[in-house]
Amino acid sequence: MKIKNIAFIGLGNMGFYMAKHLVKKKYKIFPYDINKNNLKIFYDTTKIKKENFLNSIEKIDCVILMVPSSKEVNDIIFKNNKLSQKLKKNSIIIDMSTSIPTETLKIGKKLNQKKIKFYDCPVAGGVKFAKTGELTLFFGGTKKNNEIVRVLECFGKIIWCGKLGSGHSLKALNNFINASILNTYLEAITTAFKFGIKKNFLINAIDQATTGKNHPYFKKIKDGILMKNYNSGFTLNLLTKDVQIANDLIKKYVKNATISSNILNLLKKSKNKLGKNSDQLKLYKMWSNKI
Template sequence: MKEKITLAKKQTIGFIGTGVMGKSMAHHLMKAGYPLHVYTRTKEKANELVKEGAIWESTVAELTSASDVIITMIGTPADVKEVYFGKAGVIENAKPGTYIIDMTTSKPSLAIEIYEKAKEKEVYALDAPVSGGDVGAKNAKLAIMVGGDQNAFDNMLPIFNIMGENIILQGEAGAGQHTKMVNQISIAPTMIGLCEALMYAEKAGLNPESVLGSISTGAAGSWSLSNYAPRMIKGDFAPGFAIKHYIKDMKIALESAQEMNLTTPGLSLALEMYEELAERGWEESGIHALIKYFE
């Protein structure tokens, strides 16, 4: 008699936040066969996923109760607090043994608070912000920076692998968010330099595309150069990562740096420039619209 082979049932995932990046991330999870429940404040943003088979939940509490794993990809630290805390929040309504993963770029101190409160409820919490923008989300090639316990990370790695390809446990709770701040700080002067370089090429009468062909494989080469410079040249400022969100991230990084008595003049300058652009009406555009500051 042949032994009957049973396949392990995939965990039900609850996904909160289906914006530019969240929608693609949730889509990959569904495509991989995970049952998906979704919630977002603007239901229309989840319509496409619902048509593909996701189950819409009208509240955070209902989504949490129906899920084994909760993933959040939302806006600000204030939004994260609202979703995770309180009687209607994730932590209060999660079953013991549930995994909660905040992939929002948020405060390291808030990630630690979520971890500690979740632990009291026998819930496993990871902070796992990402980098790679809309392109990385669509192609499932996000870099995922994780903070939390090793066992929780190991158990969630199959899910992370569906959304990204550079996934590293950076340390205890909050370490993922601290790593994302390193990422955001490094981008700030890079974007300024990239804009200055393209403006120089233009003033010198050079062909921008030809210049990129020469410098992209040398010491000047970078992800930003390869992905943002072509958009700048074409005048395509659609938001893979919007200026308003980057301003939020830079403020978190600046606050965290100040708490460690660290000065970050490059970050401070970039923040001033982006805030001026936002005041001029560019806050919904991608961060590569910084070129408009120079024009």
């Protein structure tokens, strides 16, 4: 099915810019947000015609959800907006929220009975890359579909993850890995500094060791914390949310999985002390006792 008319639900910090990319690519957009001010600003900045997507539901080919969690996704589809009852057959719903994989599977099963196609595609990269259209997208639920590819490429790079729920799973697990590596580095560099090792010797040693060559080191440690730059654009609250999803998934399939539980507890403690909207790089203050 050709995708022309898209309902975009969730014009928050990231969704606002993502929806604007669709407008630029000449898709017909039906935006919606429970925050009426967000919706007003979107119409004011894009100058598109104001239309209620529920009043035009028969035109909608694809619905994109960029909301906080599985709860909101479930409410929009089955309760508040009742998309499952109103969308035409073979229409598409893409959940780009940070949702729980097991809930995604339940929603997909229900929608399949209604002949509505459901895919998961959470994003990584934060507001910075939402603005530039350079997000990383974890897509689950189907093989490559040219119409879906055209839509998603408006937002960034697509990583194909497999069956439904795999996108939400891999995004959470990926951030669990990142959180684990970040805290491993923080424990090590805090120890090095307290031992009296100078920063330039520390960086030189890590740079020449094979264990030092990874994304969290270059982006978060070397160019971030060690340069006293604590603005990665990703909050402790969001990181904790992802690791919680990963931890729940890991415990379902792996016995005695202590690493994810320990990282989750550390993040929760840090969030309580530093504030949920603190940048993830301010975890260094916890390790260095500078709070």
